[in-house]
Amino acid sequence: MKREIRRISIFDEFQCAGQRCSINCCQGWKIPINHDVYMKYLHEKGLFGTKLRIFLKRGEQTASFRSPFGRCPFWGNDRLCSIQKKHGENYMPAVCVQFPRQLYNLSFFCEETLYLACPEAAKLFLACADSDKPFEYHIIEGVPEYEVNTTNDDKNFLDYLVKSRAELTAMLRDGMNFDSMAILDYGREAQSACLNMATADYGRDKQSACFNMAVSDNVRGGQAACRAGGGLPSPRDYSSEECYTIGIEEINKLFFEGFYHPNLSVISNFLHKLCKKYIREVGILGRLNPGAADKKLRALQNGLYQKLPGLDKMLNRYFEYYLLTNFLDIYEDYSFTRCLRYGIVKTKMVMLFLALYVENKDSIEREEIAKIIAVYERRAPQMKDALKKL
Numbered sequence: 601m602k603r604e605i606r607r608i609s610i611f612d613e614f615q616c617a618g619q620r621c622s623i624n625c626c627q628g629w630k631i632p633i634n635h636d637v638y639m640k641y642l643h644e645k646g647l648f649g650t651k652l653r654i655f656l657k658r659g660e661q662t663a664s665f666r667s668p669f670g671r672c673p674f675w676g677n678d679r680l681c682s683i684q685k686k687h688g689e690n691y692m693p694a695v696c697v698q699f700p701r702q703l704y705n706l707s708f709f710c711e712e713t714l715y716l717a718c719p720e721a722a723k724l725f726l727a728c729a730d731s732d733k734p735f736e737y738h739i740i741e742g743v744p745e746y747e748v749n750t751t752n753d754d755k756n757f758l759d760y761l762v763k764s765r766a767e768l769t770a771m772l773r774d775g776m777n778f779d780s781m782a783i784l785d786y787g788r789e790a791q792s793a794c795l796n797m798a799t800a801d802y803g804r805d806k807q808s809a810c811f812n813m814a815v816s817d818n819v820r821g822g823q824a825a826c827r828a829g830g831g832l833p834s835p836r837d838y839s840s841e842e843c844y845t846i847g848i849e850e851i852n853k854l855f856f857e858g859f860y861h862p863n864l865s866v867i868s869n870f871l872h873k874l875c876k877k878y879i880r881e882v883g884i885l886g887r888l889n890p891g892a893a894d895k896k897l898r899a900l901q902n903g904l905y906q907k908l909p910g911l912d913k914m915l916n917r918y919f920e921y922y923l924l925t926n927f928l929d930i931y932e933d934y935s936f937t938r939c940l941r942y943g944i945v946k947t948k949m950v951m952l953f954l955a956l957y958v959e960n961k962d963s964i965e966r967e968e969i970a971k972i973i974a975v976y977e978r979r980a981p982q983m984k985d986a987l988k989k990l
């Protein structure tokens with residue numbers, strides 16, 4: 601069925617760097633294999649078919665390739681995919697063809713964005729951010745070739761989220777900091793309004809009516825609405841001079857109980873080295889002398905500001921991009937607080953990795969920033985569980 605497809609402006613500019621890629625996507629990840637491709641591989645003839653079957657592994661829910669050396673077994677020494685070379689792109693697992701494209705089918709419409717875990721995608725993000733261009737969605741009509749990713753069918757709530765996201769990104773572009781407490785205050789109240797509605801309307805069919813109220817232009821003054829258990833608030837109703845801060849204790853928890861793993865070098869040697877630097881210079885110090893570690897963190901941050909004067913703007917754009925790619929996850933779990941807090945923390949932590957990298961350098965180039973963002977994005981989701989413990 602035809603759908604409206606909202607495609608982010610940098611999407612069509614993406615081109616895989618192939619052999620030239622500094623941190624290839626075939627390394628450090630399990631490659632899931634969709635059913636059709638699995639069946640195709642089972643019936644492939646000849647030596648190549650034997651090799652495919654040797655490395656195929658059938659799990660309970662999905663199949664994947666075994667990766668004994670921490671990398672896809674079909675990634676050749678020439679840094680190219682041997683499946684693609686032999687049979688073309690259509691013969692590859694769907695996830696390999698798609699990466700770094702994020703294809704999100706919300707049933708009423710689709711959104712197509714780029715995952716910044718690819719350095720070429722990160723470069724496109726940075727070019728757009730540096731030139732102060734907005735990330736726009738280009739709207740096309742088409743039949744999506746990917747499945748619906750949600751179980752929710754509440755169109756009014758989805759419309760409310762899209763509207764709220766547009767308001768949040770506009771507020772960021774108007775000068776609000778990505779770590780403003782206003783964002784978290786909004787998230788907390790929106791979540792509690794959802795909970796109020798769910799409780800009040802349990803067993804009755806009023807939820808849609810509430811969401812209709814919430815998206816109406818006439819409904820403003822969200823905090824009052826929440827207290828009354830009525831509509832959902834608008835981000836525009838919140839402002840704050842305060843910022844959300846995290847100190848060394850929280851950073852260490854996120855790092856040691858989430859981000860870091862001793863085998864990180866399998867994903868990226870480059871990232872592993874940055875992590876080791878953190879442990880050596882900050883992490884251990886944080887356990888022994890938190891005051892001195894906080895001081896070291898501030899020194900790292902100041903050094904980064906000197907070498908990257910546009911840092912604040914870049915971080916705001918990074919959080920803005922996070923909202924564009926992740927805010928609609930709330931459609932599935934109604935967890936405003938988790939989504940917004942993770943986005944803020946994720947943005948703060950990328951600053952830490954940039955600061956560690958640049959400490960002994962005179963300057964930092966866009967290519968280097970893109971590489972740091974790309975490797976960081978691959979591990980950042982591991983911080984979500986640690987974040988719950990803060």
Ligand code: SF4
Nearest residue numbers: 616617621625718720
């Ligand atoms: S990470 Fe991006 S540029 Fe590198 S090989 Fe994968 S898709 Fe291509």
